[in-house]
Amino acid sequence: MRRLSVLISLFLLLIGSGCTNENVDVDQIMNQVTEAQENLSAYHAIVSSTSNYDGEEETIRYEEWIEKPNKSRMEYEDGYLIVSNGESTWIYNEQANEVIVEEEMATGDMNQTDFLKDMIQEMVDNNTVEIMGSEEVSGRDAYHVMLTPKDTKLYQDKMEFWFDKETWLPLKIHTGMEGFETTIVYESIKFSEDQDDSLFTFEIPDGTNVLTSDDFEVESQSPEEIIELATFPVPEITKLPENYELGDSYYDQEYSMANFVYYDKENEYESIALMVSADPDGEMLHEIPYEDGETVTIDGKEMTYIAYEEMQSFIWGVNGMLYDVTIMSQDISKEEAMDIVKSVE
Known part of the structure; x- marks a missing residue:
């Protein structure tokens, strides 16, 4: 859910950081971010992610279900599956007959509002923000926004976002650096109050090789x-x-x-x-x-x-x-x- 929250807040930042109203400050933006997240409870989307590395292009498509505060499910075309119920996460590879089970880390007293406020300030400090106009993405009207790093020595090149005018959610994201580009497109997205709890649980098939984080720990040596x-x-x-x-x-x-x-x-x-x-x-x-x-x-x-x-x-x-x-x-x-x-x- 955090990825979506960050993108929502980024959009609010872009609209409020001088592109349309020079008098809007970070505190005002933060209030809008909080309100937007309170109104968003759950969604289902079909997503495509296209990567281009030195001229070689690869596209991955998947379905995504999200429910606040921390439930998610991602189904990939090749049988790869990631499911989280907020307490456990299952990463299932059907072809390898293998599942990785991870217990969620406690977030303690982390304040997401403070987290987003810090992120917004960082975006303001490190990027030049431009609204490029309005375009249609996946049949919906969207704002086209570009971020250009102020520090030209960074690995990251320009980032582009297309935000739905009605919901302020990202319909398309493009990032790139020298020799490598990624474009994520939400081909369709539907919102709902809640979703079937069975989406966010996973029954491990018999005979599946089960791994935990302990299996990936690197043993320290003197x-x-x-x-x-x-x-x-x-x-x-x-x-x-x-x-x-x-x-x-x-x-x-x-x-x-x-x-x-x-x-x-x-x-x-x-x-x-x-x-x-x-x-x-x-x-x-x-x-x-x-x-x-x-x-x-x-x-x-x-x-x-x-x-x-x-x-x-x-x-x-x-x-x-x-x-x-x-x-x-x-x-x-x-x-x-x-x-x-x-x-x-």
Whole structure:
């Protein structure tokens, strides 16, 4: 449901952020967002998603049922199915005869209004918004809205939305970056007060292989174990900010990749991650979108620096190895981050 809520609020933002009334502020928009969500209880839609990667196009169609606050069902043409009743989620792959069962995470005291308000402010800060006009999508009149990132170094290119004039829901969404584009179209959509509860439950067929999140957890390994397993000298960050300590570390033998994640003991959402991988032919290094980053030199090593909001990444290659230091923190400056990268040895 959150995806839909975000798109609704985005539409309200676009209409109110200066395109039609320069006097509308975020607080007024927030009130409209809350009202719109209160009026939306459930819907059923037929959706197509078309992706184009370097000229190769693929279209996936599915049916979607949504009921507030947290029930959903998505049926794909190839037999793939995702069902959630708000407490459990089932991801069923008919062809593989396999289902993944996930228990929903508790949201605690998360205030969705605050979440949406923060999202709206972020959209205002980071994009130029234009209403391109009115068009017809899936037989309905829609506003065509375009968002252009103010920061030209971001991976994301322009985003386009077509919002139903009557319901303010997205009928079409187009996103793109260099070499990759995605278009989602709601071919039909019907609204209802409530839907059959059986849509949001799933009976696991006999003989189906059942997996849980535990089956996908990566077992943490000590740095000493990683050194034993790795086919290359394993580096470490020797200069960490105060309060940071190693939280997760593991070695992926299939990809010859060592990973270390250090967390702020006082804020687990702030972290420093070091990834090093064998890249003898430089294939991984060549896939880095250099045009989206800045070239910096640290300790004689030329590398790509990419920054977005609180994230900073430094990526470089040396002697057939690929290195990546990614920092997620509001408090670490670029200069401090460069000192951290310099300490990798």
